[in-house]
Amino acid sequence: MSAPETPMLELRGVRKAFGDKVVLDGVDIPVARGRSLVIIGGSGQGKSVTIKIAIGLMAPDAGQVFVDGQDTSQIRSAADRAAHNARFGMLFQGAALFDSLTIWENVAFRLINADKVPRKEARERAVEALSRVGLPASVANLYPIELSGGMQKRAGLARAVVAAPQIIFFDEPTTGLDPINADVINDLIVEQVKRLGCTAVSITHDMASARKIGDEIAMLHKGRIVWRGPAADIDRSGNAYVDQFVNGRADGPIKVEV
Amino acid sequence: MNPVQAVGRSTLGLLRTAGSVAIFAGRGVAASVSAPWFGGQMARQVVAIGYLSLPVVGLTAVFTGAALALNIYTGGGRFNAEQIMPQIVALGITRELGPVLAALMLAGRVSAAIAAEIGAMRATEQIDALHTLSTDPFRYLVAPRLIAAVLTLPLLTAVADTIGVAGGFLVATQTLGFSGPLYVQNTWNFLTSWDIQSGLIKAAVFGFIVALMGAYHGYNASGGARGVGRATTHAVVSAAILVFAADYILTSLFTAK
Structure with a gap:
């Protein structure tokens, strides 16, 4: 029998509180490579x-x-931290583009500033990445x-995937978009994750997005994975919390705190 | 809460803030004195902090020099000492008013702008984005501003010194009947190089304070647009107060020499 594969990303017993409010209460989340x-x-x-x-x-x-099996709290040097960060890509909820830079400079930011790729080459790669997400060179x-x-x-x-990261995080990727644009973004996410063969972790409360981009879904409630x-299987989970959330019902075990 | 508790809580809060500013300053200095540097960012900040502050610093200096000349002439007249006006104007401008007024103008213009820009970046997750793009925000955002302010405020002060003395010169020669060549000669003969150097050293320290306060309050801004507004106010007020405090400490050190 072969040994179980090391998860690409794993949160083990993670706890976080802000003052008296416990936000994460011993969360365990392993994510297998390429999932x-x-x-x-x-x-x-x-989330x-x-x-x-x-x-x-x-x-x-x-x-x-x-x-990838390495405890990130043991990373000490700035060089190791930079190498560690280079494995990640992230799409922020509001995109978090740098407003003092042009679009191509945003997309090529890591290439120019961390990877020291010459500007000309970085621009070409940025324009190529933009075209992959359906943006013409004219927006560069x-x-x-x-x-x-x-x-x-x-x-x-495009900025999140241009340097071919091993793990990509998507923070509410469809928030603020109309349903058509949201679906386009979902398709692009699936396409890019598949192309790169990377591991992806997304957070969302948009169920259409969750169904489309996830191989697996986990539900977080009161600081625990429930x-x-x-x-x-999301529609036949047999879990009252998931059923209430997926169907958007006011009645159920989840009480809205006001 | 009883008064003792209130005093204790305020003291602890003050110490916590002082510690937090000290750590932030340490990280900012460490990022400023070691590679990698972001040359493009630094050049942009030199223009924004130094070059674009020239008009406001110049105007402040010329009016202050002129008003100072009138006040010293009037005050000196009370004991028949009007003739020392050029020397006192030059001394007052170079040692005190040049660096302090340039720093205060920068506190209003630059510290606020730095806090607003970095605060907005915090609110829109752009600082988090820097982390995920393998870029240290202290190197990319804080260090260029600290370096630019420390380098350019002495230059702005040199300009303020020149224009401030010129303001006094204009009032003296145009309305108070002083001889132009004599005014220049008296000023030149009286000033020592230390008068100018001490003002420029002060300016470098003030530049650090102004940029540090803007960056610190912007970086730690929270609470959306309101938080950015609050950070801007705190940056300007704290920069101005610290400039005055540092001015007294440096003046005490320089005059004890």
């Missing part, structure tokens, strides 16, 4: 905190984060403010 996990859950249930801890933007109060010299929300998301996706299973 796409979507974490769903209501607002304020710790964003989970992703921030996974990517190293926030330190957990307790627990560990492993990337525009500034983020000149693009619509959907186009900004596409540019953010259900996890194949995306195809």
Whole structure:
């Protein structure tokens, strides 16, 4: 019998509190290499905190984060940290494009500033990445403010994938988009993740998006994973929390706190 | 809460903030003195902080020099010492008013702008994005601003010194009947190089304070647009107060020499 494969990303016993409010209460999330996990859950249930801890933007109060078997808390030197960060890509909820830079400079940011790729080559790669997400070369010299929300998301996706990361995080990728643009972004995410063969972790409360981009879905509620299973099983989970969330019912075990 | 508890809580809060600023400053300095540097960012900041502040610093200096000349002439007249006006104007401008006024103008113009820009970047997750793009925000955002302010405020002060003395010269020669060549000669003979150097050293320290306060409050902004507004206000107020405090400390050190 072969040994179980080391997860590409694993949160083990992660706990995080802000003052008295416990946001994550011992969360365990292993994600296998090349798989796409979507974490769903209501607002304020710790989805964003989970992703921030996974990517190293926030330190957990307790627990560990492993990337390809390596405990990230043991990374000490700046060079090792930079090499570690180079494995990640992230599409932010609001795209988080740098508004003082043009679109191509945004997309090529890591190539120019971290990987020291010559500007000419970086520009070519940025334009190529833009074309992969359906943006014409003519937008390369525009500034983020000149693009619509959907186009900004596409540019953010191009920035996330241009350096071929091993793990990509998607933070509410369809929030703020109309259903058609949201579906386009979902398709692009699936396409890019498949092309790169990378591991993906997304957080969303958009069920259409979760069904489309996830191989697996996990539900986070009150700081714990209350259900996890194949995306195809989401409608027959047998879990009261998942059923209420997926069907968008006010009645059920999840009480909206006001 | 009783008064003792209130005082204790305020003291702890003050110490916590001081510690947080000290750590931030340490990280900013460390990023400023070691590679990699972002040359393009630094050049942009030199233009934004230095070059674009020239008009406001120049105008402030010329009016202050002129008003100072009138005040010293009037005050000196009370004990028949009007003739020392050029020397006092030059001394006051180079040692004190040049660096302090240039720093205050920068606190209003630059510290606020830095806090607003970095605060908006925090609010829109652009600082988080820098992390995910393998770029240290202290190297990309904080260090270029610190370096640019430390380098350009002494240059702005040199300009303010020259224009401030010229403001005094204009008032003296045009309305108070001073001889132009004599005014210049008196000023030149009186000033020592230390008068100018001490002002420029002060300016470098003030530049660091102004940029640091803008960056610190912007970087730690929270609470959306309101938080950015609050960060901007705190940056300007704290920069101005720290400039005055540093001015007193440096002046005490320089005059004890």
